[in-house]
């Protein structure tokens with residue numbers, strides 16, 4: 001920080017925050033696509049944006065806003081800028097460019113890009129899903145071809161992300177659009193595959209490359225020095241004094257117990273209503289409830305809880321050892337705290353563009369991320385997550 005800087009760091013923080021709030025507000029407002037795009041551009045243009053905000057995410061927002069405003073070429077350029085800044089996703093983020101080309105009726109370019117992406121990663125089921133989606137109602141024959149290819153790939157690769165039900169739903173829609181009878185042979189094949197499905201080893205999820213502002217020289221605008229970054233209050237201070245660990249171990253330890261998919265199905269069989277909701281076997285809805293609870297806890301405690309994946313056998317052993325009922329929230333909470341102490345809990349939240357903690361295979365921002373915190377006025381079903 002020298003006297004030659006036009007503004008002070010604190011002022012740059014306030015300016016960026018104001019521009020960012022304005023852009024996110026406009027982005028949520030129906031009918032203001034153009035203004036939202038301009039507002040995101042204003043964030044990008046601020047000389048301090050590079051050290052305040054993640055560039056991959058920022059250009060991602062800009063690209064979405066420009067796309068919403070129908071400014072196709074600018075949207076494509078912004079998507080490319082986000083990729084250059086480290087944005088990674090499945091499907092490949094260039095699939096968004098192909099979608100924009102379809103929106104812009106540049107069908108030959110779109111088809112060529114999709115083909116290139118397919119060659120780049122032929123096993124990426126999400127690419128087939130996204131292409132089928134983009135072509136639905138535009139060219140239903142092409143949409144059908146993509147979704148059928150996607151089903152083949154999902155079956156051949158073991159359907160790790162459990163995308164088959166979604167692809168099948170899609171296929172029915174397109175058959176319907178084309179006034180075609182469902183292909184019974186295909187349906188039988190999928191049914192047979194699903195009957196003895198077991199999850200194959202995971203495919204690594206392409207994480208967004210972290211932004212490295214330390215490679216930059218100090219900011220000429222506000223004096224921000226990458227080697228001596230100022231301290232930020234990362235989360236809000238606790239709203240009230242923390243509770244004693246013995247009173248509510250699940251919230252005081254701030255590790256939230258969570259059953260992964262198969263354990264959840266087992267848990268709902270053994271302890272229907274274990275989290276205070278009807279055991280409908282909907283693991284996604286259950287994970288969203290965990291997300292809502294975790295966000296609420298983060299607000300109360302002023303730091304982020306972790307999420308502890310709970311295994312049924314482990315839970316029963318823990319409950320026996322500690323004289324708890326294994327179906328009871330106290331047993332889950334106690335085990336969650338132990339898992340957290342042993343470093344076996346998942347840190348939360350993931351980055352917006354990272355794979356969701358709930359293992360759905362989707363990005364956090366497109367999965368549990370948007371779930372609002374549980375309101376403290378909500379009825380509190382069960383004793384813990």
Ligand SMILES: [Zn+2]
Pocket residue numbers: 012047048051219220221222223224
């Ligand atoms: Zn600056």
Ligand SMILES: [Zn+2]
Pocket residue numbers: 287356357358359360364367368369
């Ligand atoms: Zn999720």
